[in-house]
Amino acid sequence: xxxxxxxxxxxxxxVSNLSVHFPWHKSRIKFLGCVIIAMSKLHTVCxxxxxxxxxxxxxxxxxxxxxxxxxxxxxxxxxxVAHFLFALLPxxxxxxxxxxxxxxxxxxxxxxxxxxxxxxxxxxxxxxWTMLKKRGNSNSLERIxxxxxxxxxxxxxxxxxxxxxxxxxxxxxxxxxxxxxxxxHIRVRENLWLTKINGERLKISWVAQxxxxxEVYHHPxxxxxxxxxxxxxxxxxxxxxxxxxxxxxxxxNSIENYKDRWQIETMFKAFKTNxxxxxxxxxxxxxxxxxxxxxxxxAFVWAYKVGLHTHLNEKPIPIKKHGRRAYSIxxxxxxxxxxALLNSRDNQISxxxxxxxxxxxx
Numbered sequence: 001x002x003x004x005x006x007x008x009x010x011x012x013x014x015v016s017n018l019s020v021h022f023p024w025h026k027s028r029i030k031f032l033g034c035v036i037i038a039m040s041k042l043h044t045v046c047x048x049x050x051x052x053x054x055x056x057x058x059x060x061x062x063x064x065x066x067x068x069x070x071x072x073x074x075x076x077x078x079x080x081v082a083h084f085l086f087a088l089l090p091x092x093x094x095x096x097x098x099x100x101x102x103x104x105x106x107x108x109x110x111x112x113x114x115x116x117x118x119x120x121x122x123x124x125x126x127x128x129w130t131m132l133k134k135r136g137n138s139n140s141l142e143r144i145x146x147x148x149x150x151x152x153x154x155x156x157x158x159x160x161x162x163x164x165x166x167x168x169x170x171x172x173x174x175x176x177x178x179x180x181x182x183x184x185h186i187r188v189r190e191n192l193w194l195t196k197i198n199g200e201r202l203k204i205s206w207v208a209q210x211x212x213x214x215e216v217y218h219h220p221x222x223x224x225x226x227x228x229x230x231x232x233x234x235x236x237x238x239x240x241x242x243x244x245x246x247x248x249x250x251x252x253n254s255i256e257n258y259k260d261r262w263q264i265e266t267m268f269k270a271f272k273t274n275x276x277x278x279x280x281x282x283x284x285x286x287x288x289x290x291x292x293x294x295x296x297x298x299a300f301v302w303a304y305k306v307g308l309h310t311h312l313n314e315k316p317i318p319i320k321k322h323g324r325r326a327y328s329i330x331x332x333x334x335x336x337x338x339x340a341l342l343n344s345r346d347n348q349i350s351x352x353x354x355x356x357x358x359x360x361x362x
Contacts (some may be wrong), residue, residue: 211236307333
């Protein structure tokens with residue numbers, strides 16, 4: 001009994017913070033905390049490994065069954081998770097929204113996650129997602145549904161703009177964003193045709209032919225892309241590739257704004273090979289993978305907040321000769337969490353309490 005009390009006391013701040021937001025039974029809250037801690041320590045979502053890192057007095061087999069039961073039977077309200085993740089954001093206004101997909105195949109099962117995240121300081125922070133029960137890109141209705149869900153939960157006023165890659169185009173989608181007055185900076189393909197107001201047609205790649213490397217060109221007038229009026233900006237990249245961005249407004253900054261889209265790629269990398277190894281899961285049912293993404297998202301944002309706090313208030317990340325940080329804010333946070341959890345020292349409980357307080361909405 002003494003050991004049980006010691007484990008509960010060790011993470012009491014984490015359990016308390018989670019209890020404020022999740023109206024679950026206390027045993028479920030403790031489970032959530034234990035899984036997040038195990039993910040952070042072991043860099044995996046593999047149930048067998050998580051059971052080994054699950055801090056409990058039960059034998060490993062019992063811990064494993066508990067994890068399996070949670071994913072098989074417990075219903076997670078993703079709106080509740082989204083509210084929690086939103087409250088953890090460093091700020092809740094002037095948000096740059098990034099949408100993208102990540103996908104892989106487990107056996108014959110296609111796992112396809114359509115994610116909405118918030119760009120912040122070099123890394124996108126996950127907020128909400130849709131499990132696409134198919135291969136390939138999302139369609140306009142699926143994109144609109146995800147944005148509508150965001151608006152329902154958080155309102156439209158907090159959106160500064162939206163960035164997305166080439167697969168997220170389409171007349172219906174663009175017209176929806178314009179109708180809702182959501183500014184966007186979305187990359188388009190070079191083989192698309194534009195139509196001037198006077199009816200003259202031209203291929204986007206033709207407009208970029210005279211560009212110099214890294215030179216930015218803003219087409220001075222609105223043009224039709226399909227049936228939607230947009231601004232077009234172009235920068236010629238090395239290798240004669242053109243980055244072409246369609247914008248709703250703020251054209252003069254469209255290329256720079258679009259570049260923040262890469263933050264969601266960095267986030268996906270942290271979800272996978274550079275962090276939690278999400279692709280290690282042997283889950284194939286979409287509902288269970290959806291729960292797993294929710295838990296990984298919470299663990300990810302916790303690590304990011306710990307890294308950011310440590311960087312700003314305790315020990316800044318070293319800057320290398322090329323002018324960039326030696327490692328990301330997320331990586332820094334994971335290191336700090338692992339050090340506090342795994343290295344026994346006199347002030348360990350104090351350190352754990354400090355990092356657990358950062359998984360708080362206050």
